Amino acid sequence: MFNANEPPAGLSRRTLLRAGLSGAAALALAGCAPEPRFLSPTSSAVRDIEAARQATGALTKVALKAAVTTVDLAGTPAATWAYGPLPAPTIRLRQGDALEATLTNELPDPTTIHWHGLALRNDMDGVPNLTQAPVAAGAAFKYRFTAPDPGTYWFHSHVGTQLDRGLYGALIVEDPNEPLAYDEEWVVIVDDWLDGVTTTPPQVLDELSQGMGSMTGMSDGPMRMGNTLMGATSDALGGDAGDVYYPHYLINGRPSGDPETYQSSPGRRVRVRLINAGSDTAFRIALTSHELTVTHTDGFPVTPTTTDAILVGMGERYDFIVTLSDGAFALIAEAEGKQDRAVAIVRTAAGTSPPPDGDTPELTGRVLTADQLVAVDSAQLPNRPVDREITVRLRGGMKQYDWSMDYNSFDLSDPMAKPYSVSSGERVAVKFVNTTTMWHPMHLHGHTFQLARGGARKDTSIVLPNRTLTVHFDANNPGRWLTHCHNLYHGEAGMMGVLAYLD
Structure with a gap:
């Protein structure tokens, strides 16, 4: 099994010694091995791939100003950073259109924008010190790329x-030959929230980084200890559900005390585009008294599958269609294992809104996860042999808070220290x-992968504890691409790596 962090077998110290070389000669020869050369984000290969994309010639221009602001969470003011409203206004364009997004940084710190899930050109991917220099406070940067996939x-x-x-915010790339039949569309972004209410994210990371020592596993249920949540468990997630205490959970920027209302009519078919923007929380999604028909995950179509609820991890997206009944219903985003939820109201008639904490049998019915889905024929990767295998071992724990990939605690100040190589x-x-x-x-930047045996095409997928997930992708988008855990705090503690194309 190929692992970029192991020395090539032909130059390993043991192999050289068996060939009769002295230890000193072996080390000298190993030290003379040529360093691999990797494509840069601004290489001609990156430009050529972008030029070859099927483009419509249309251009969508947007301006995004990152600034300090205050949001109202059901009467609780929260000082935060945002691109204006929470969430940012949805960006829409069609497959093959170009997006030109000008980011103006009015924050006190550098920032970037990552376009999550898009197989875009490498130098527009928004990873600081890997694909671009971070945008300094007071500066601006123009992202421009073609959107290749709806x-x-x-x-x-x-x-x-x-x-x-x-x-x-949401980015929707519309299919000019949309095969789905529906009447309306609703973009739903779920999130966990603490910024400006109990603490700030940097303070949470500082606290977690101290490690939990012998305190892990002490609680029989969710219990707050500072900004850490002990005892949040989920059978669906294989045990520990998450470790950060959040005072609020949001649907489209609003907590259950001030829920969004989606107004429609009975019998209307609504396409819901669901995005989990949380940092430490999986959400179990259900609409009271309705079934959900899942049609896409992470942008790519799947064989339509009917369910009562969907379990969505951080960074994942699911599209589903629901035919609305007559009345008022609750869209529930239950924070998996954390015994709390966000709620929005779906209304097709007058009447009393359902209580936010009411019984929701759909949440304990059929619960869909990505491994149950099958990609449609047009989304299947072509059948071909594997050319390269890479094994990535996820390591670490809460005790020392030492998350890593293959014991390499990632540092963005030196992102190319130990990349995984592909051609x-x-x-x-x-x-x-x-x-x-x-x-x-x-999550893998710049590509989509396929789950085993014709499964769904995705860019973000849950790997359960003490389990192995094998995914396949085609190396058709040259550059240097981040791969990482989309639990924000695991990633920032070191569970990141780089997949780099050889020059």
Whole structure:
């Protein structure tokens, strides 16, 4: 099994010694091995791929100002950072259109924008010190790229813990040949929130980084200890559900005390585009008295699958269609294992709104996860042999808060220290081996992968504790791409790595 962090077998010290070389000669020869060269984000290969994309010639221009602001959470003011309202206004364009997004940074710190899920050009991916220099306070940066694939995507800051503020929004790439039949569309972004209410995200990371020592596993249920939540468990997630205490959970920027109301009519077919922008929380999504028909995940179509609820990890997206009944109903986003929820109201008639804490049998009915889905024929990767296998071992734990990939605690100040190597044109298999007792939503930038045996096409997928997830992707988008756990605090503690194309 290929692992970029192990020395090539032909130059290992043991191999050289068996060939009769002295230890000194072996080390000298190993030290002379040429360093691999990797494509840069501004290489001609990146420009050529962008030029070859099928483009419509249309251009959508948007302006995004990252600034300090205050949001109202059902009467609780929360000082935060955002692109204006919470969430940012949805950006829409069609497949093949170009997006020109000008980011103006009025924050006190540097920032960037990552366009989550898009197989875009590498130098527009928004990872500081890897694909671009961070945008300094008071400066501006213009992102411009072609949107290659239709689907539900989103954008967010990729600097430090800024994602756990209000710096996010939806990006919808519409299909000019949309095969789905529906009457309306509703973009739903769920989030966990603490910024400006109990603490700030940097303070949470500082607290977590001290480690939990012998306190892990002490609670029989969710119990707050500072900004840490002990005892939040989920059978669906294999045990520990999450470790950060959040005073609020939001749907489209609003807590249950001030819920959003979606107004429609009985019999209307609504396409819901669901995005989990949370940092430490999986959500179980259900609409009271309705079934949900899942049609897409992470932007790509699947064989329509009917369910009562969906379990969505951080960074994941699901599209589903629901035919609305007559009345008022609750869209529930239950914080998995944390015994709290966000609520929005769906109304097709007059009457009393359902209580936010009412019984929801759908939440304990059929619960859909990505492994139950099958990609439609047009979304299947072509059948071909694997050219390269990469094993990524996820390591660490809450005791020391030492999350990593293959013991390499990632540092964005030196992102190319130990990359995983691929070559253009290869079919690559990645084995995410979770050696930890927590679940990890693993995200690959710049590509979509396919789950085993014709499963769904995704860019973010849950890896359960002590389990292995194998995914396949085609190396057809050259550059240097981050792969990481989309639990923000795991990633910032070191569970990140770089997948780099050889020059």
